[in-house]
Amino acid sequence: MARTLSFKDAVNEAIDQEMTRDPTVIMMGEDIVGGTGSPGEADAWGGVLGVTKGLYAKHGDRLMDTPLSESAYIGAAIGAATCGLRPIAELMFLDFLGVCFDQMYNQAAKFRYMFGGKAETPVTIRAMVGGGFRAAAQHSQMLTPIITHVPGLKVVCPSNAYDAKGLLIQSIRDNDPVIFCEHKNLYAHEVDVPEESYAIPFGEANIAREGTDATIVAYGLMVHRATEAAENLAKDGIDCEVIDLRTLSPIDMDTVYESVESTGRLICVDEANPRCSIASDVTASVTQEIFSSLKAAPQLVTAPHTPVPFSPVLEDLYIPSAEQVADAVRKTMAT
């Protein structure tokens, strides 16, 4: 049975259902229970934005608060994953990866290869990403390109509650390390979500809107900007297809190729900084693989090559807007 659920509650439900199903699933993070050792309410926080609230009451000590030591506890989650558990570790903001990145890219990501296929590391690292929260340069980044670059890591970045639930369940069940990126500005966004458990396979993009004139590729919050742009352009008779990548690694380029083969036009939208971004990655693959299908120069719409500014006026200019996306579409249509 489906009912409307927010992205945040969908994440909570996915964790709840997997913990119920599989006793080897545990979860850890800073204040994900909240109040450990403190005199007041146990389970006081459920994470900094309350995403895991209520899970401690159901699953008890399988949810663990941690000291503020990301390298140690994320490394512990990774180590435990090689020893029979299926841990979920929360890195509060992906922006903090700088203090624990080694455990992610030199350890978890490489075990299987370095050890000749003899290790499995079924760990899921959940982290908030993205801007719009007025949280400034160190709490608003879209660092997806950095983790997508790393072979051995899988990278997920859903755009809605339905995908969030299904992809998180898949992440937990997956036998490879997964970085699960939750856009903090989508937490309140609601769509229909089935109550029962379901997994969405990795590497299957979703066509968020069908169209024939141009292909807009996006992920996370940008899917909404792209769709908004498409709706506005439709009024001018420009019919855009919007592809929601859903997983950045593995990436479903086949769906992108198919779409561009029919539209001949590509616009890649990325909330990340432009250099070596997902937008440039998709653009490069398309031009290398199906160059002759392109009728016009592909367009990249990304954040500028700057840190995320604090001031709301600046941050609103920083994050790619539906208008910028529409302009880029118009540009490709002009030739």
Next chain:
Amino acid sequence: MARTLSFKDAVNEAIDQEMTRDPTVIMMGEDIVGGTGSPGEADAWGGVLGVTKGLYAKHGDRLMDTPLSESAYIGAAIGAATCGLRPIAELMFLDFLGVCFDQMYNQAAKFRYMFGGKAETPVTIRAMVGGGFRAAAQHSQMLTPIITHVPGLKVVCPSNAYDAKGLLIQSIRDNDPVIFCEHKNLYAHEVDVPEESYAIPFGEANIAREGTDATIVAYGLMVHRATEAAENLAKDGIDCEVIDLRTLSPIDMDTVYESVESTGRLICVDEANPRCSIASDVTASVTQEIFSSLKAAPQLVTAPHTPVPFSPVLEDLYIPSAEQVADAVRKTMAT
């Protein structure tokens, strides 16, 4: 006066000359002096491959060994840079950035912007990069795309001793944080290098070989593979231009555009893993900006999407070869 100098000695000379010229230049790193506190020779190592050997004898305590705490000493170099020094910090292998990345991308890179232009951070972080040393998955990576993605960092990766000297001098004098990448497999490579001090400006690519049929873009060790491929192709009458980017951020796309405008064909060679790489970055910019100049699909030649394998046979297959580059050129010429 020019004489032949190895890449390694060119780096040493650049540091020596800048330390002599500017008393605020200091240098720190693990065993960059060597033997601190030990009973034997002072200045016993000069870094793990002897690059800084001899500098302690000349500049004394301005070169400092460090405990094995990259976050602390690289952060200290960054902090000192905001307080009147011009430090060079050695991160032995760029592969180790996972234990100190926060100081690089959330601190050094962001100070100027976060603080509204009021801070300068003239720090240079030297680090070895690249494969071919049979040093396996954690000591052989080409992590240039990850640091190039970060706004606020400048990224340098020279292909020869002449450039290494001039670009390192520029790095030390530059008022922004610079990550200076030294390919360990180029250390022994020699070219003519003037004795006197000179700085090579950032953002100026070098045309390593002129040609009219196709443009090969590369950096670091790959410049040599590209040139080798070009020489071989010349025998078949295919005349390639080879562009050595020299600095990845800022990147000199104008030189690339000019070349592709005349050749109509682009091949990007990158020792890094393929996803969100320098190769994809350059390809995407070219297709967005000068799409109509392209006569054929651009080709990307990169390492595979795997960690670096240990076994010499596998590592040799892993690193893009001149042959792979030549094949890619032939592919673009076929259409």
Next chain:
Amino acid sequence: MSKNPFPLSKDDLLIAYRMMKTIREFEERLHVDFGRGEIPGFVHLYAGEEASAVGIMMHLNDQDQIASNHRGHGHCIAKGVDVKEMMAEIYGKVSGSCRGKGGSMHIADLSKGMMGANGILGAGSPLACGAGLAAQKLGHNGIGMSFTGDGASNQGTFLESLNLAAVWNLPVIFVVENNGYAESTSVDWAVAVDSYVDRAAGFGLPGVTVDGTEFFAVYEAAGELIKRAREGGGPSLLECKMIRFFGHFEGDAQTYKAEGENEYNRKHHDCLKIFRAHVTKAGVLSDEELDAIDTQVLALIDAAVEEAISAPLPTADDLTTDVYVSY
């Protein structure tokens, strides 16, 4: 008037009180205005902890550099950053300390020796080592000071810095502002040692614990450690035990605290009240003198808010400037 039993002159006592009061009112006002939805972003208030920042900063000059954390307003004000510019920054205005680009968690003014608030726990400790290193190499007697909370004292960056500072004998002091909580988690649970003196000793550093609600205790302990550092005696750790009057950040329901905890603390452990009691009881300052400061501070904060509200916003041009010195 009776003889001054305190280690500060009357003028300095007035300065210290004014600073503490300025911090307090700055934070109380932000709390109210945040509640009204007027302040964007994450805001971590320093109210209740003023004696620590001011007791320490009274010993410092502009050459001394401090590296702060997410709860940085108090450190900034005590280090001399302009209060009106700070307020404008928090409102995201172009007249702010960082031209509106930094916000509450990134206020800095290197000319005042304030290296920056910091959104990354523990990240300031290596930077403070850098300040100490610069002083050491440039041959002036400035020092570096690192401010972290009890929670951040479990970060690798902080711990590595203790060792580095000791090995290089840097003029750096590591202040641990222990307010009992890291977000909602108790220090008693998360920090696996009973005393920070022992943690410091694990890195060969002297450590001192003081009651951080007692301005004079902080002032004296900090003074000794700072003098020692300036004279080449090397690094040390200072733990200030203190109380956070508000939640972790604005919007925190604080259900992890004990019933009545905040009210009790406000009543019995308010460092401003304690300070006032000491100096008036000793007859060195009068309530009238202090009340006059209160009035002036309130006026300053009012003016700061008004000016911040009416200050111009940054424009599109500001978005892409100040990334590089040259590019």
Next chain:
Amino acid sequence: MSKNPFPLSKDDLLIAYRMMKTIREFEERLHVDFGRGEIPGFVHLYAGEEASAVGIMMHLNDQDQIASNHRGHGHCIAKGVDVKEMMAEIYGKVSGSCRGKGGSMHIADLSKGMMGANGILGAGSPLACGAGLAAQKLGHNGIGMSFTGDGASNQGTFLESLNLAAVWNLPVIFVVENNGYAESTSVDWAVAVDSYVDRAAGFGLPGVTVDGTEFFAVYEAAGELIKRAREGGGPSLLECKMIRFFGHFEGDAQTYKAEGENEYNRKHHDCLKIFRAHVTKAGVLSDEELDAIDTQVLALIDAAVEEAISAPLPTADDLTTDVYVSY
């Protein structure tokens, strides 16, 4: 034959000696073959340190997991990883422990409780915490063991792990193998505390220092800490003071060492000679028995090298396999 005064049976003493000798000959042989240019990459030898690995590992079973470092051959052998597969790995052959993809710095065999050598200093400590956590949550009495050097004991990852293990009361032991040097740098300079017992105390952990060249000292101290951890008593730190016979890695000229240091150590502080002296003096094992093992070990190493040399290389197909379980 006289009564056995040792805490190990005669059989176990023979096993321990065989392990130590196997490590020694493995390393001595690599030293020679590296010198002949036959071994690719960075190779860090464990010779001289055998009593530590073996003294500890004699208490462990396959369920116990160890996280090792760059100097991992000794830990691997003592934990039961196949010696021939190890040799083949170091030669980059497809019959190696990691199919030739890992090399000297990345040998692992989780089925034997060996989580991996590691090229990143300190990185194994969080992983060992994870092993302890898994044991705790899965309800078996396995433990996790972290092996780092003196140098790596200054890494944030190691230090954070001490605190985490203490807070979660994990069955984890942190072994610091203190051989006096990190590359060329002295421990006396780089580690800002005189005793690791104090460093451990800074995180609320019991710490024990032993002479790591004395097999029996290591064996007894490790036994107590391991028993404690298995019984829920929590984590601890064990420092083994020991001696590295070779350079940091093969190719190191070792000019930072004192004149004659290596020769002196080989003569007076060789853990194998010391062990032999103890057991023969006590009359529990005879020189003949030990010599027989020596011969067998030499034959094993010879065979391992021969097989490694003649083993097939990986092929192009191997390049892109084993990255993901599924993709």
